[in-house]
Amino acid sequence: MAHVAIAGPFDFALTTERFRAFGIDRANVWHEGGLHRVVAGRELRIEAAPGGVDANPLDAGTEPVVHALVGLAFDLDGFRTWAAGDEVLATVVPHLAGFRPPLTPDPFEMLVGAITAQQVSLFSALAIRNRLIERFGEQVGEAWAFPARERIAAAGEEELFALGFSRRKAEYVVGLARSDLDLAGLAELPDDEVKARLVAQRGLGEWTADWFLARHLARPRAWPAGDLGLVKAMSAFFSGGRKLSIAEVREAGARFDPFQNLTAHYLLTGLRTAPPA
Numbered sequence: 001m002a003h004v005a006i007a008g009p010f011d012f013a014l015t016t017e018r019f020r021a022f023g024i025d026r027a028n029v030w031h032e033g034g035l036h037r038v039v040a041g042r043e044l045r046i047e048a049a050p051g052g053v054d055a056n057p058l059d060a061g062t063e064p065v066v067h068a069l070v071g072l073a074f075d076l077d078g079f080r081t082w083a084a085g086d087e088v089l090a091t092v093v094p095h096l097a098g099f100r101p102p103l104t105p106d107p108f109e110m111l112v113g114a115i116t117a118q119q120v121s122l123f124s125a126l127a128i129r130n131r132l133i134e135r136f137g138e139q140v141g142e143a144w145a146f147p148a149r150e151r152i153a154a155a156g157e158e159e160l161f162a163l164g165f166s167r168r169k170a171e172y173v174v175g176l177a178r179s180d181l182d183l184a185g186l187a188e189l190p191d192d193e194v195k196a197r198l199v200a201q202r203g204l205g206e207w208t209a210d211w212f213l214a215r216h217l218a219r220p221r222a223w224p225a226g227d228l229g230l231v232k233a234m235s236a237f238f239s240g241g242r243k244l245s246i247a248e249v250r251e252a253g254a255r256f257d258p259f260q261n262l263t264a265h266y267l268l269t270g271l272r273t274a275p276p277a
Contacts, residue, residue, distance in 0.1 A: 002058035011098025012048035043141035071100030101265035172203025223260035225250035
């Protein structure tokens with residue numbers, strides 16, 4: 001095991017809660033107190049350690065993945081200082097002390113997961129995603145490698161339909177895999193250009209683009225206002241339970257500038273783990 005230092009407060013179990021909240025995630029497996037993921041054919045294990053996490057193996061190939069899974073891209077000190085001045089977040093954020101939003105390390109995996117989750121519960125989406133992983137991925141130790149883009153490009157839409165995808169979502173996933181969209185190159189572009197390129201791809205709308213910015217690229221101002229979970233969280237924490245509209249949530253994003261992304265993650269996690277009384 002090699003050590004990755006993380007400035008405190010840091011809570012590994014809370015940080016990785018999302019990987020357990022909706023069932024077993026075959027690509028990010030929680031096993032005996034650690035998180036397992038396959039990186040380039042090798043099983044990576046991350047576990048809590050004093051002052052950060054221990055990871056095995058830790059090298060040039062796995063270190064960026066470890067950093068993504070423990071949310072090292074985020075400015076938590078700046079966010080906590082800023083949130084202390086907001087009457088609602090000043091209560092929410094301390095309840096989640098040590099939480100760092102985890103990122104999805106791979107852009108293709110992020111987009112396929114988002115397509116899978118369109119208009120279905122996250123429990124159903126994870127079950128379908130797991131079947132995709134088991135059908136086209138490879139198990140290494142406790143976890144499974146998410147299927148490579150090339151593997152899905154070679155698949156037929158009927159194969160995905162048999163796994164539980166709707167025919168339209170099967171078309172979207174295979175179409176994305178076969179497209180010439182440079183997913184890695186999106187990291188070099190500004191937010192607006194990333195969104196423009198993503199929504200030009202059939203099956204990828206604003207909701208998917210916003211989550212790609214938030215949960216893969218860690219862009220500070222990403223604000224997935226159309227997410228029903230975020231609408232529910234905003235309604236619970238900011239309007240006393242009165243259901244807000246998507247338009248109201250979108251407008252409220254300016255209140256959280258320049259920390260929209262972290263605010264969204266804290267509200268969603270807070271609603272699951274420390275909901276308002």
